[in-house]
Amino acid sequence: MIRVTFLGTSGAVPTVERAPSALYLNREGDEFLFDCGEGTQRQMMRFGTGFGISHLFVTHLHGDHVLGIPGLIQSLDFNDREEPLAIHGPPGSKRHLTDLVHAAGHDPGFPVTVHEVRPGAVALSREEYEVRTFATEHRTSSVGYALVEADRKGRFDREKAEQELDIPPGPAYGKLHDGQTVELDDGRVIDPAQVVGPARPGRKVVYTGDTRPVDATVEAAENADLLVHDATFLDEASDRARQTAHSTAVEAAQIAQRAGAKRLALTHLSSRYAGRARKLEREAGEAFDGEVWFPDDGDEVDVPFPDADADADTDA
Structure with missing residues (x-):
C-alpha cells in the first residue's frame, strides 16, 4: 500500500480551511513527510x-514549508522518541535546517541528521x-522528490506450468518465479521465461x-x-505566477499531460482563492486527460499498482 495524506494544501499563508504545505506518505509501513509547514504536528494528530x-x-x-519543524521535533522528543530522524533539503539548506531542529535552544x-541533496x-x-530528487525552479534553492519503486517480478503463468508443461506444483514454482532454471525429475530443463512474464513496473509518486x-x-x-504539483494560481494570474515563481493550475496540468501521469493532485492554493479550489480543478481538467483534483486538508488517496486490476485475477 502507498497512502498519501494531504496535511497542508494552502499557499504562503494558512487559511481557516487549509494549513501550510505538508504531505504524509506511507509506503508499506515506511512513513515519510514532505515539507513541514507551521502546525504540521497538529495536522498529523488531527488526521491520524x-x-x-x-x-x-x-x-x-x-x-510555509519549514516552520513546523521546531514544534514537530519537540513533540517527538516529549513523546520519548528514540528512533532516528533524517531530514533532507536542497543545496545550501543544512545550516538553516539544523538551526530549526535546535530552535529555542x-x-x-x-x-536527528540533516543532509543536503x-x-x-x-x-x-x-x-x-x-526517493530521487529533481530540479525545480523557485526563488531560492529548491528540489522536488520522486518516490520510485523498483520493477516487480513478472506474473507466473500457473495454468501454462500445470497444463502445458506438466510441472508438478511445489518448490519449482517459486524457483522459476525467482528467475532460477529448474530441472525436473524427468530430465526436462525449464527456463523461467517459459512461465514468467516480463517485469512489471512499480509505483511512482512525485511531489514538486x-x-x-x-x-x-x-x-x-x-x-x-500520482503527481502532486504546485498550482497556486488561476490562469488569469499567470503573470503573477511567473513573478513569484509558482505555477497555475493549467501549467500544472500541462506538465502532467506531457509526463503521461495518471493522476494529478493540485496544491499550494493562494489565499485569494479561498473556497474556489474547484475552479482551479476545472481549468486544469481542460488541459489534462487524467484524473485531477484539488485535495482538501486531510484527504487521503491510495496509490495502486499500475496493473492492480490484472493482479486481482492472478495467483502470482
Whole structure:
C-alpha cells in the first residue's frame, strides 16, 4: 500500500480551511513527510497519521514549508522518541535546517541528521524503492522528490506450468518465479521465461513543492501514478505566477499531460482563492486527460499498482 495524506494544501499563508504545505506518505509501513509547514504536528494528530516518520524531505526553505519543524521535533522528543530522524533539503539548506531542529535552544534526545541533496541525486535508497530528487525552479534553492519503486517480478503463468508443461506444483514454482532454471525429475530443463512474464513496473509518486513548470518535472513524473504539483494560481494570474515563481493550475496540468501521469493532485492554493479550489480543478481538467483534483486538508488517496486490476485475477 502507498497512502498519501494531504496535511497542508494552502499557499504562503494558512487559511481557516487549509494549513501550510505538508504531505504524509506511507509506503508499506515506511512513513515519510514532505515539507513541514507551521502546525504540521497538529495536522498529523488531527488526521491520524501518527508520528512514525523516519525521513522528512524538504523542498526549500520558505517559511510555509519549514516552520513546523521546531514544534514537530519537540513533540517527538516529549513523546520519548528514540528512533532516528533524517531530514533532507536542497543545496545550501543544512545550516538553516539544523538551526530549526535546535530552535529555542532545544536539543532533541533522539538522533536527528540533516543532509543536503542536489537535483538528480538519490536521497534515500532501499531495495524496493528510491526517493530521487529533481530540479525545480523557485526563488531560492529548491528540489522536488520522486518516490520510485523498483520493477516487480513478472506474473507466473500457473495454468501454462500445470497444463502445458506438466510441472508438478511445489518448490519449482517459486524457483522459476525467482528467475532460477529448474530441472525436473524427468530430465526436462525449464527456463523461467517459459512461465514468467516480463517485469512489471512499480509505483511512482512525485511531489514538486513550489515551482514554475519545468522540463525536469516532466522527466521525473514520466508515467507517474500520482503527481502532486504546485498550482497556486488561476490562469488569469499567470503573470503573477511567473513573478513569484509558482505555477497555475493549467501549467500544472500541462506538465502532467506531457509526463503521461495518471493522476494529478493540485496544491499550494493562494489565499485569494479561498473556497474556489474547484475552479482551479476545472481549468486544469481542460488541459489534462487524467484524473485531477484539488485535495482538501486531510484527504487521503491510495496509490495502486499500475496493473492492480490484472493482479486481482492472478495467483502470482
